Amino acid sequence: MTDTESPRAASPIVQARNVCRSLGGREILRGVSLEVQAGEVVVLVGPSGAGKTTLLRTMNGLETIDDGELIVAGQPVGYRIGRDGRRSPASRTALMRQRQEIGFVFQHFNLFPHMTAIENIWHAPVRVRGVDKREALAQAEALLARVGLADKADARPNKLSGGQQQRVAIARALAMKPQLMLFDEPTSALDPEMIGEVLDVMKELAADHMTMVVVTHEMGFAREVADRVVVMDAGAIIEVAPPARLFASPQHPRTQTFLSKIL
Numbered sequence: 001m002t003d004t005e006s007p008r009a010a011s012p013i014v015q016a017r018n019v020c021r022s023l024g025g026r027e028i029l030r031g032v033s034l035e036v037q038a039g040e041v042v043v044l045v046g047p048s049g050a051g052k053t054t055l056l057r058t059m060n061g062l063e064t065i066d067d068g069e070l071i072v073a074g075q076p077v078g079y080r081i082g083r084d085g086r087r088s089p090a091s092r093t094a095l096m097r098q099r100q101e102i103g104f105v106f107q108h109f110n111l112f113p114h115m116t117a118i119e120n121i122w123h124a125p126v127r128v129r130g131v132d133k134r135e136a137l138a139q140a141e142a143l144l145a146r147v148g149l150a151d152k153a154d155a156r157p158n159k160l161s162g163g164q165q166q167r168v169a170i171a172r173a174l175a176m177k178p179q180l181m182l183f184d185e186p187t188s189a190l191d192p193e194m195i196g197e198v199l200d201v202m203k204e205l206a207a208d209h210m211t212m213v214v215v216t217h218e219m220g221f222a223r224e225v226a227d228r229v230v231v232m233d234a235g236a237i238i239e240v241a242p243p244a245r246l247f248a249s250p251q252h253p254r255t256q257t258f259l260s261k262i263l
């Protein structure tokens with residue numbers, strides 16, 4: 001077993017092998033390899049500019065890769081391999097279909113401002129998945145209850161606090177029944193008193209065995225919930241370890257520097 005492989009067996013939800021991506025003439029991802037198993041929670045950390053957001057964006061096809069292999073939920077993301085072994089861009093339809101399997105929660109909640117909380121949640125299942133509206137509505141109500149917002153169904157985003165908006169955003173992503181949830185600093189835009197309520201929802205998701213890749217600076221969350229912590233620096237993974245081991249004895253000097261700044 002190598003560092004980048006998960007200790008769990010079974011089928012990986014994410015298989016990244018030597019993923020490279022350049023942007024604006026600079027190499028942003030320099031050969032990233034990582035496997036995430038079903039039900040696993042991976043916390044991704046590293047200094048600003050390390051490439052964390054770019055890596056998450058490649059995983060759901062918001063960013064294409066230049067080289068390497070990236071398989072999510074059994075399909076290459078954003079490209080396909082022809083019979084001759086050549087790579088070509090995936091069709092828009094294929095990409096859309098694949099994105100439905102992957103939930104993305106952003107730092108800034110990105111709810112539709114003209115829709116109520118519950119409309120934000122049932123909209124995509126009905127419009128994109130073709131779910132029956134009554135069924136989608138019932139599911140949206142259940143999801144709102146799950147994130148502790150049963151009483152906010154008819155509120156527009158501007159009537160909700162940041163923490164409440166982020167919880168609606170999580171419920172909205174879950175409504176598509178994704179195989180993988182990606183979180184990009186989901187609490188960094190929140191006032192401190194609202195961070196806990198969002199992390200609590202994420203902890204419950206983890207307890208329900210949702211497969212999650214979470215970029216966060218909340219090391220308490222990492223310690224409590226992560227199966228593995230992945231440290232990125234300058235476009236590469238420099239260290240992977242279970243949280244207890246990583247925090248107790250980081251191996252890479254740049255991990256030590258990074259942790260000493262944020263712990």
Ligand SMILES: Nc1ncnc2c1ncn2[C@@H]1O[C@H](COP(=O)(O)OP(=O)(O)O)[C@@H](O)[C@H]1O
Binds near residue numbers: 023047048051055
């Ligand atoms: N579209 C882009 N064009 C050029 N450079 C980019 C683009 N997106 C990100 N970058 C650069 O890539 C590096 C990694 O960015 P990012 O993935 O956002 O890092 P992180 O999320 O770890 O802070 C940064 O130096 C950033 O400026």
Ligand SMILES: [Mg+2]
Binds near residue numbers: 052184
């Ligand atoms: Mg980022």
